[in-house]
Amino acid sequence: MTAEPLLYLISDDDITRALRDDVRSGLTASPKVLPPRWFYDARGSELFEEITRLPEYYPTRAERAILTERAAEIATVTRAKTLVELGSGSSDKTRLLLDALSRIGELGAFVPLDVSASALEQSTVDIADAYQGISVRGVVGDFTRHLSALPAGGKRLVAFLGGTIGNLVPDERASFLHALRAELDPGEWLLLGTDLVKSPHVLVPAYDDARGVTADFNRNVLRVINRELGADFDPDGFQHVAIWDARRGWVEMRLRASKAYRVTVPALDLTVDFAEGEELRTEISAKFHPDGVKAELAAAGFTATRRWTDSYGRFLVTLAQA
Numbered sequence: 001m002t003a004e005p006l007l008y009l010i011s012d013d014d015i016t017r018a019l020r021d022d023v024r025s026g027l028t029a030s031p032k033v034l035p036p037r038w039f040y041d042a043r044g045s046e047l048f049e050e051i052t053r054l055p056e057y058y059p060t061r062a063e064r065a066i067l068t069e070r071a072a073e074i075a076t077v078t079r080a081k082t083l084v085e086l087g088s089g090s091s092d093k094t095r096l097l098l099d100a101l102s103r104i105g106e107l108g109a110f111v112p113l114d115v116s117a118s119a120l121e122q123s124t125v126d127i128a129d130a131y132q133g134i135s136v137r138g139v140v141g142d143f144t145r146h147l148s149a150l151p152a153g154g155k156r157l158v159a160f161l162g163g164t165i166g167n168l169v170p171d172e173r174a175s176f177l178h179a180l181r182a183e184l185d186p187g188e189w190l191l192l193g194t195d196l197v198k199s200p201h202v203l204v205p206a207y208d209d210a211r212g213v214t215a216d217f218n219r220n221v222l223r224v225i226n227r228e229l230g231a232d233f234d235p236d237g238f239q240h241v242a243i244w245d246a247r248r249g250w251v252e253m254r255l256r257a258s259k260a261y262r263v264t265v266p267a268l269d270l271t272v273d274f275a276e277g278e279e280l281r282t283e284i285s286a287k288f289h290p291d292g293v294k295a296e297l298a299a300a301g302f303t304a305t306r307r308w309t310d311s312y313g314r315f316l317v318t319l320a321q322a
């Protein structure tokens, strides 16, 4: 089957408006902050794919190992008719689920949701080519805001993989999980990937690799703001920082101004001053304990039916039922 046209829950205008709002509020806040979703233009998405192949960045490989081992079990337990994927990106690991669900013979639809229309254009065409019997309906939207508009129908399995839920602070996670639970019918499924707490000697290099790919990915947000809002950030003037915050249980990425800068953002009529050494927070990536995940799911009304880690205990995949 050919992929259906993308369903836009947010227009390009909405996206531009959201970027402006985030940049204005984030760069005038103290400390300065930007949300991670703006990393992912075409170049940022490619850099992220490159990160997933780095020796230091274990989460993708660990999650793929779990899904390779457990996809058949996930398919027999859920017997899902529709696979929804939140923050789908390239939908690479998703093929393991699509293969297993196809074998059961009841899968009718794949619905990837992502903020990046360009990533969806590519992945929906590829998946529709490879899986002839199923309808593929890409949805351009934000998983923190557009769950209520997800196509219903058939028993759904919602996959939220890669540890992306770790981009949310605890309050945001709770409201996201509640909203998702409210959207699902009892008996429908959530497959959640979460990275686990481990030694900072493993965690920090995963976000600060020797080749500097993550540093380049981090600086990409400045290039996006330059291009979209006419700003004059010097990306090379900002140093990549990755720290493990043990108290909060998350890795934090920052960009540190190597000297004092005055940055102008013409589209916002905004001038922003950076002191030498001042840091801008660009991402948090929360790490979990297995029982913490279970408790957060339970608080939102999900029952964790099965959970699996990879053989090194680095990453957790939980199958939960609404």
Ligand code: AVJ
Pocket (backbone or CB within 6 Å): 051, 059, 162, 163, 164, 166, 167, 206, 207, 214, 283, 284, 285
């Ligand atoms: C896509 C959010 C899961 O937090 O590990 C990778 C993004 N940032 N390296 C993560 C990321 C830096 C990634 N997620």
